[in-house]
Amino acid sequence: MRLLRVELRRLWLRRVTWGGLLLALLIAGLAVLSQISAATPPSEREIAEAEEFYAQELEYWEEHGEEDVAACEESEADDPDPAADYGCDQMEPRLEWFLPTATTFVPAPEMREAGTDGIEPGDGDDPRIAEIQESIWSGWSGIGAAGEYAAAFLMLAFVVGVSFVTAEQSSGALGMWLTFEPRRSRVYWSKAAASAAGTLPLVVVGWLATAGGIYTLHAVFGTVGEVSGEDWAEIAGFSVRLVAAGAACAAIGTALGVLLRHAVAAVGAAAVVLWASVAFAFSFGSAQRWLPTVNLTAWLEGGTRYSVAEDVRDDAGVVTTTWTTEVVSATQGGLYLLAVVAVLTLAALVVFRRKDVS
Amino acid sequence: MPTADGELAIETRGLRKTYRSVRGRRVGVEGLDLQVPVGGVHGFLGPNGSGKTTTIRMLLGLVRPDRGTASIFGHDVPRHLPDVVGRVGAIVESPKFFPAFSARANLRLLADGIGAPRERVDAVIDQVGLSGRAKDRYRTYSLGMKQRLAIAATLLKDPDLLIFDEPTNGLDPAGIHEIRRTMRGLGDQGKTVLVSSHILAEVEQIADTVSIVARGRLVASGSVAELIGGQGGPAVRVGLAADDVAIATSLLTSRGLVVRREDDALLVDGADAATVNRMLGEQGVWAGELTVRRADLESVFLGLTQHEVPGGRDHRGGRRRRKEEARDTTSGAGAASGPGAAVASTTMGEDA
Numbered sequence: 001m002r003l004l005r006v007e008l009r010r011l012w013l014r015r016v017t018w019g020g021l022l023l024a025l026l027i028a029g030l031a032v033l034s035q036i037s038a039a040t041p042p043s044e045r046e047i048a049e050a051e052e053f054y055a056q057e058l059e060y061w062e063e064h065g066e067e068d069v070a071a072c073e074e075s076e077a078d079d080p081d082p083a084a085d086y087g088c089d090q091m092e093p094r095l096e097w098f099l100p101t102a103t104t105f106v107p108a109p110e111m112r113e114a115g116t117d118g119i120e121p122g123d124g125d126d127p128r129i130a131e132i133q134e135s136i137w138s139g140w141s142g143i144g145a146a147g148e149y150a151a152a153f154l155m156l157a158f159v160v161g162v163s164f165v166t167a168e169q170s171s172g173a174l175g176m177w178l179t180f181e182p183r184r185s186r187v188y189w190s191k192a193a194a195s196a197a198g199t200l201p202l203v204v205v206g207w208l209a210t211a212g213g214i215y216t217l218h219a220v221f222g223t224v225g226e227v228s229g230e231d232w233a234e235i236a237g238f239s240v241r242l243v244a245a246g247a248a249c250a251a252i253g254t255a256l257g258v259l260l261r262h263a264v265a266a267v268g269a270a271a272v273v274l275w276a277s278v279a280f281a282f283s284f285g286s287a288q289r290w291l292p293t294v295n296l297t298a299w300l301e302g303g304t305r306y307s308v309a310e311d312v313r314d315d316a317g318v319v320t321t322t323w324t325t326e327v328v329s330a331t332q333g334g335l336y337l338l339a340v341v342a343v344l345t346l347a348a349l350v351v352f353r354r355k356d357v358s
Numbered sequence: 359m360p361t362a363d364g365e366l367a368i369e370t371r372g373l374r375k376t377y378r379s380v381r382g383r384r385v386g387v388e389g390l391d392l393q394v395p396v397g398g399v400h401g402f403l404g405p406n407g408s409g410k411t412t413t414i415r416m417l418l419g420l421v422r423p424d425r426g427t428a429s430i431f432g433h434d435v436p437r438h439l440p441d442v443v444g445r446v447g448a449i450v451e452s453p454k455f456f457p458a459f460s461a462r463a464n465l466r467l468l469a470d471g472i473g474a475p476r477e478r479v480d481a482v483i484d485q486v487g488l489s490g491r492a493k494d495r496y497r498t499y500s501l502g503m504k505q506r507l508a509i510a511a512t513l514l515k516d517p518d519l520l521i522f523d524e525p526t527n528g529l530d531p532a533g534i535h536e537i538r539r540t541m542r543g544l545g546d547q548g549k550t551v552l553v554s555s556h557i558l559a560e561v562e563q564i565a566d567t568v569s570i571v572a573r574g575r576l577v578a579s580g581s582v583a584e585l586i587g588g589q590g591g592p593a594v595r596v597g598l599a600a601d602d603v604a605i606a607t608s609l610l611t612s613r614g615l616v617v618r619r620e621d622d623a624l625l626v627d628g629a630d631a632a633t634v635n636r637m638l639g640e641q642g643v644w645a646g647e648l649t650v651r652r653a654d655l656e657s658v659f660l661g662l663t664q665h666e667v668p669g670g671r672d673h674r675g676g677r678r679r680r681k682e683e684a685r686d687t688t689s690g691a692g693a694a695s696g697p698g699a700a701v702a703s704t705t706m707g708e709d710a
Contacts, residue, residue: 002470002471002473003471005470006467006470006471009467009470010456010467013456013459013463013467014458015458167456168456171454171455171456171457172452172454173454173455173456173464175420175450175454176453176454176455176468176508176511177468177471178418178419178420179418179420179443179446179447179448179450180443180468180471180472180515181443181471181472182418182419182436182439182440182443183440354422356415356420356421356422357415357420357421358420
């Protein structure tokens with residue numbers, strides 16, 4: 001514990017850590033600012049414009065509505081699919097189609113993905129897909145926008161974790177430290193633990209400032225919406241999982257810092273892996289299940305899904321692409337994160353115990 | 359080289375370390391057997407690249423030996439280093455602290471790591487004369503201040519064994535003097551001080567015992583007096599006119615003295631300058647220069663290492679520089695020297 005306390009103190013003596021905290025607050029500020037227009041309810045002028053436009057459309061409908069409905073029904077009748085429904089009975093304009101809406105803090109049930117396009121064809125019977133579509137992370141909302149920034153706080157924790165050990169190695173202070181405490185395993189664990197625990201304020205402060213700031217914004221504009229107890233529980237769960245992910249990212253950063261020795265190499269390696277797993281996600285097919293970004297999202301949001309394309313060639317040689325949706329559970333995401341932390345930490349520990357220190 | 363009661367502060371047996379690189383394997387230390395007695399200052403001498411720092415790193419567990427054993431106060435290291443590390447303070451090469459932290463912050467971290475009281479930090483900072491700059495960032499320190507801070511760090515533990523690796527590198531004369539005094543003072547307090555250096559005059563002034571290494575091996579060990587004594591007594595360098603060299607050689611050898619030719623001068627072993635001067639004067643041969651040369655640690659060192667060291671030319675280069683400096687300071691009073699000997703004192707006038 002003594003070593004851990006020392007390492008924690010050293011972590012927070014570093015300007016990089018304080019800089020990271022300031023950056024987290026800056027990111028939170030930008031997140032809140034960027035949400036202002038979405039959270040603002042429509043102005044009277046916007047409503048008046050919408051009503052005017054609605055009136056024009058209604059006028060047109062009264063003149064040409066019957067013709068349009070007839071054309072629609074004709075097309076529907078021509079469709080080879082007997083179950084085809086062109087919605088010809090819903091063509092009459094309604095005012096709500098034209099009124100601008102404000103984004104609420106959590107998406108209203110009808111605004112969530114399940115309430116808009118619902119379960120996609122070919123999704124199979126996996127009930128988890130519906131759960132994901134019904135979650136507060138599906139659809140436009142203030143909390144959804146806040147969640148988009150969560151990755152930035154994890155990145156900050158990672159960078160601070162990397163820098164925590166690489167700076168010590170490059171300055172040579174590690175050698176001095178080891179002449180005071182030569183038990184390398186203890187030294188490593190204290191650094192990893194300090195990094196994981198000590199960077200949590202960055203994640204916590206950043207996230208609280210972002211989510212709290214956006215909530216306050218919606219509260220000020222009166223666009224919070226109806227936040228159910230279930231929604232609050234989901235936000236709390238997300239927050240806890242985010243903090244755990246922050247600790248994991250810092251520990252991964254520490255391990256990579258020890259393994260690669262240079263901050264640029266460690267941060268660069270992580271950036272390349274993340275970029276590749278986003279840019280080439282589809283080319284991984286079913287193996288997307290093992291991509292770090294997919295698993296991290298699954299852990300944070302309580303599950304996620306990805307699409308896999310399958311090309312089928314019929315007898316006539318025509319290729320049809322079928323998309324299927326697969327689900328990655330939060331449990332898998334958590335175990336994945338844990339496994340990455342464990343593997344990298346053990347590898348770094350072995351290296352740290354054996355390496356010659358200059 | 360144990361003490362009377364046989365206790366050793368440091369002992370290594372067959373210690374070996376090689377480094378691998380793209381250019382192949384390089385031997386850092388090759389079967390080193392080192393013994394450092396408890397108490398006093400022990401010089402650890404060797405040319406650059408002879409394995410001094412690597413040996414120290416192995417003792418401190420910073421580098422893993424390929425073979426051999428090492429112990430500190432009877433504890434095998436690195437395996438049992440944690441048992442004894444509280445008794446060891448060390449500076450390896452240049453001091454290395456966190457550049458952005460103040461001196462006090464750096465030392466507090468170290469003190470907290472070993473459970474030393476906070477007051478100890480201010481005490482050691484004061485002890486090395488850095489109280490006025492304790493709040494300043496380490497990166498703003500001069501080299502001498504950095505060295506002093508490193509010494510302060512070693513003193514945090516109040517150790518029984520202090521290891522200083524090239525502690526005066528880059529210091530100005532005042533700083534060198536101060537560090538030397540500190541090391542000698544610690545030795546006088548009964549602590550064991552191992553000081554590695556390639557600056558022989560420095561070690562000669564403060565060390566009680568020395569070990570000399572070359573190419574990773576021990577080539578000599580003992581007290582300074584023993585090692586210098588092994589080189590024989592003083593010699594007299596006699597500068598003569600070219601015509602007189604042969605006459606003087608004949609004259610002095612006929613009187614039973616051992617005479618060697620060195621450039622345009624003669625080196626006479628085992629005689630004092632006055633006797634040589636009198637012998638030559640009685641026969642009408644007058645010396646243009648008489649210099650007494652005493653063996654010193656440098657001569658011992660060079661004698662033992664000059665054929666061992668790949669960087670030996672650098673060494674002689676350094677020696678030439680010192681020779682030139684000596685000439686400058688003695689204003690042509692005859693402070694010449696060559697391999698195997700060094701100027702230790704005095705011109706004819708002073709001696710006669």
